Amino acid sequence: MERFYEYLQSIGISDPPDVFEVVQKLSIEKIIDLAIECYKLTETSAEKLSNDSVFNFSASSTLSGGIRPCSDVECRVKNIYELASFAALYADRVVIPNPFEHIYHRLSSGFEFSNEEQLYFFINTLVGDIVVMLNLKPLVENKILTINPQLRSYCKGCWERRLSEQKKIQKAFKKVEGGAIDDLNRNIKFTLDTKNTVVAEGNKNYIGQDVLRFAILPKEFNPYTKLIPHTFSAAEVKKLGLWEPVIVPIFEDLILQKYSMLGTNTAYLTNREMEADIIYHLGHQAKERSKEKAMIDGLAHELPFVGGASLDTLIKVRIQEAESFVVYRDSVKKTLEETGDETDVKIIKRVAKEIIEPQLNKLNQVVRGHRNDFNSKGVRKVVFNSLLFTAGLFANNISGLDIKALLALGGAYKLANIVDDFSEARKIPTQVKNSDYYFLWKLGKVVGKQ
Secondary structure, three states: OHHHHHHHHHOOOOOHHHHHHHHOOOOHHHHHHHHHHHHHHHHOOOOOOOOOOOOEEEEOOOOOOOOOOOOOHHHHHHHHHHHHHHHHHHOOEEEEEOOOHHHHHHHHHOOOOOOHHHHHHHHHHHHHHHHHHHHOHHHHHOOOEEEEOOOOOOOHHHHHHHHHHHHHHHHHHHHHHHHHHHHHHHHEEEEEEEOOEEEEEEOHHHHOOOEEEOOOOOHHHHHHHHHOOEEOOHHHHHHHOOOHHHHHHHHHHHHHHHHOOOOOOOEEEEOOHHHHHHHHHHOOOHHHHHHHHHHHHHOOEEEOOOOOOOHHHHHHHHHHOHHHHHHHHHHHHHHHHHHOOOOOHHHHHHHHHHHOHHHHHHHHHHHHHOHHHOOOOOOOOOOEEEEEEOOOOOOOOOOOOOHHHHOOOOOEEEEOOOOOOOOOOOOOOOOOOOOOOEEEEEEOOOOOOO
16 A cells, blocks of 8 residues: 555645545546546555454455445544554454546546536545555555455456355345335335425434435436425335345445455454344354353453544554563464354453453553553543454354355444443344344543543
């Protein structure tokens, strides 16, 4: 990724504010040249995962600063910070989708825009892509974060196998489409609020977005504009294809960042609860579910976390206290190995207490000891409530496919929002149904205490 950042510097972009200043002076042709170069340099910069750590992750587009749930640049940066700050302290490696991937699709269409709003959206998205990558630079430089490229080279035989795998996965997703739409309608209500805007109401974390905005309202919606505000029935959601802007991107994320991560041994990161329901529909064994339940109860523990601190500061502390963070990660891996087939919660808790708890105590001391390294905003109490579906420990089943022969699959890791109410962690959402065993992490209140 070094060449990407060098290119940005060569055109006067070193920090996020530079992006706006530089881009606003460029012609449309130059902006397109900038977009193509950014895509090319990031797409060819991926690095291999070098170990089988439980702390290797593959993140969804929503957690990676994508344009969903919000395309506003400030909102994208806020979304990426939650993942980045966690990764700075605890991840061995995080793989994200290439934020410039949409440039590839524009290349095939010749960068044609139907109206000014489409052009503005393209430029705003590009600016956000660059700002996100600048914010992630400390993680990239420290080999913690890398890109999941889609442009890969294959020999004829491998490419044919790849196509076969993709077709099987797509067929499996097609089979669960109806169930996913039903789940969506049970959890979310869609209301035509203005002529071009549909508001999604319900469990906010279920789909991760609040508003669907159309540049040009599809003609199928015209009869409903006379009824504004109009809440669509389940049948109308299905008939009008309102489910597509929600479910299709989720399918794409799951295929790209979870089920197509061949041999990478990564756990999948997401903040959309609906994905857990889709994973459940794709196939789940009762035996694994009992183990998962035991793991939730047995491996629950608190981790120290710093909110509001810069990534450079977090990484500096991690490097200075490298041994403590490494030993903690090893303790989690060892506990998982020793309790992988266990269904007795008491036994899992006992093993976790013996192996993980001493390392947690050390981490708490580390964070307290570096209190002066964090600014006043960074020294605050943060509740971080999350679910980790560990990688490679349970087989994932998709509609009866032989996964061992087809794919090496990871699990799923659920990052809840960092919240302002620091009094207690959230409860595990009842909607979460998963396909790997997992444990609950709540990042505790050690920061800011003497």
